[in-house]
Amino acid sequence: MVKSIMPANLPPEYFEAEKRFKQASAHSEKIAALEDLIATVPKHKGTDKLRADLRRRLSQLRKDAAKKKKGARADLYTVPKEGAAQIALVGFPNVGKSSLLATLTNATPVIAEYPISTTMPLPGMMPYEDIMIQLVDLPPVGNESTDGWVSGITRYADALIIVVDLSDDPEIQAELLIDQLKSWNIHIKTEVRNQMSDVSTHAGIFKRILIVANKQDLPETGEAFLRLRKKFGHISSCISVSALAKENIEELKRAVFELSGVIRVYSKPPGKEPDLSTPFTVPSGSTLLDLASSIHKEFFRNMKFARIWGSARFNGQRVEKNHILKDKDIVEIHI
Numbered sequence: 001m002v003k004s005i006m007p008a009n010l011p012p013e014y015f016e017a018e019k020r021f022k023q024a025s026a027h028s029e030k031i032a033a034l035e036d037l038i039a040t041v042p043k044h045k046g047t048d049k050l051r052a053d054l055r056r057r058l059s060q061l062r063k064d065a066a067k068k069k070k071g072a073r074a075d076l077y078t079v080p081k082e083g084a085a086q087i088a089l090v091g092f093p094n095v096g097k098s099s100l101l102a103t104l105t106n107a108t109p110v111i112a113e114y115p116i117s118t119t120m121p122l123p124g125m126m127p128y129e130d131i132m133i134q135l136v137d138l139p140p141v142g143n144e145s146t147d148g149w150v151s152g153i154t155r156y157a158d159a160l161i162i163v164v165d166l167s168d169d170p171e172i173q174a175e176l177l178i179d180q181l182k183s184w185n186i187h188i189k190t191e192v193r194n195q196m197s198d199v200s201t202h203a204g205i206f207k208r209i210l211i212v213a214n215k216q217d218l219p220e221t222g223e224a225f226l227r228l229r230k231k232f233g234h235i236s237s238c239i240s241v242s243a244l245a246k247e248n249i250e251e252l253k254r255a256v257f258e259l260s261g262v263i264r265v266y267s268k269p270p271g272k273e274p275d276l277s278t279p280f281t282v283p284s285g286s287t288l289l290d291l292a293s294s295i296h297k298e299f300f301r302n303m304k305f306a307r308i309w310g311s312a313r314f315n316g317q318r319v320e321k322n323h324i325l326k327d328k329d330i331v332e333i334h335i
Contacts, residue, residue: 010047013040017185029148032155034058036185036204079121079153083132084281085260086123088154090181091163092173093140096214098122099243100163101137104253121153128257130279131264135161135256141180151184159208159259160186166213166221166240170228174211181207190235209236210259212252217242263327265291268309274330282325289321292333302335 017040021033038054041047079086089097101107105124122137138153139146154160162177164170178188185204211232213225221240229238239255241248263286264279282291288306292299309315311326325331 009042011040011042024148029152031058031061032152034061035155039204078156079123079134079136081134081158082123083125083134084262085158086134086136086156087159087161087256087259088136088138088157089161089163090138090141090150090154090177092142092165092177095140095163095165095173096243097137097140097163100212100214100241100252101135103243103246103249104256105135107135107137121149126253126256128253130277131257131262131281133256133260141177151186154181154184154186154207155205157207159210159261161256161259162209162211162236164211164213164228166215166224166228167218170213170224171231174228174232188235208259208261210255211236211238212255213238213240214243216240216247217245263325263329265325266328266330267295268307268330268332270332270334274309274332279328284327286325287321288319288323288325288331288333291325291331292321295333299333299335304334306334307332 014037017033017037021030021037024030024033034054034057038051038058041051041054043051089101091097101122101124104126107122107124120139124135124137125132126135136153136157138150141147141150143150160181162174164173164177181187187204187206189206189208211228213221213228215221216225225238225240232238237255237258239248239252241252243249261284262281263284264281266274266276266279268274280291280294282294288303289300292303303321305318305320306323307316308319308323308325308329308331310329312319316332
């Protein structure tokens with residue numbers, strides 16, 4: 001794959017990822033496979049050149065994909081990100097993914113009793129208080145004709161919602177779906193894993209997930225949900241809903257916001273009232289410096305300090321650049 005001499009100590013995962021890259025056809029698949037490939041290369045002096053070559057190739061692929069989107073023939077199997085975060089819905093046939101998308105967003109998917117009514121990725125925007133989160137409905141997992149690009153979109157999304165049917169052994173469905181994600185080298189990101197150094201021992205990427213158990217309006221589904229939560233509650237939040245009866249939908253929206261991994265921060269010009277109409281959204285755990293960087297390079301370069309309303313010990317407290325922001329903080333930056 002790379003013309004330079006290969007380092008001798010590459011792990012087996014590298015060659016598996018290289019094989020997937022060579023077999024990929026769509027730009028999204030190639031980019032996802034190459035990201036995997038880079039993740040498998042050990043970081044030491046002997047691999048510097050290889051990693052640099054792979055990063056250059058990845059950069060070129062992304063440029064080619066961007067050019068293709070601008071051209072007359074857009075890639076049908078990519079969904080540009082919009083809103084505060086992009087979250088993909090993953091599940092087997094007839095679990096109600098399309099019904100959930102229609103209930104939560106402005107999208108109008110085909111909703112049918114027959115399997116695989118969703119044949120293309122379908123995005124919709126879910127309003128949550130003062131922000132929008134993009135949800136993407138995908139064809140059911142397990143279809144050879146679509147699994148290639150479905151895996152590409154799940155890798156590109158910020159997080160995943162695993163949708164299961166409460167009337168049909170939901171814990172088994174969840175287990176099979178998680179196993180399928182692992183076969184695509186997509187692993188579940190948990191709070192424990194976030195704090196542990198063993199993440200690097202897994203090839204591939206990590207995603208936050210939310211398990212949504214649909215059809216709670218059907219009889220005798222309570223026990224099935226308890227089984228599901230007992231088996232997977234330690235790695236993911238689990239929520240029981242009914243898309244048809246509109247049950248627990250507001251609770252689901254809150255869970256989706258928490259899954260998104262973003263917080264809202266409002267700006268306040270010195271001496272003026274804060275702008276509470278359009279928040280900035282930044283990843284949870286972001287610092288003042290991260291926020292300044294996302295607003296404008298001048299703020300990033302010239303910020304001296306800021307005052308915080310919200311998570312500070314008292315309103316208007318002066319804080320330093322490394323202060324970690326919380327959801328709904330109001331920030332007054334001084335430059």
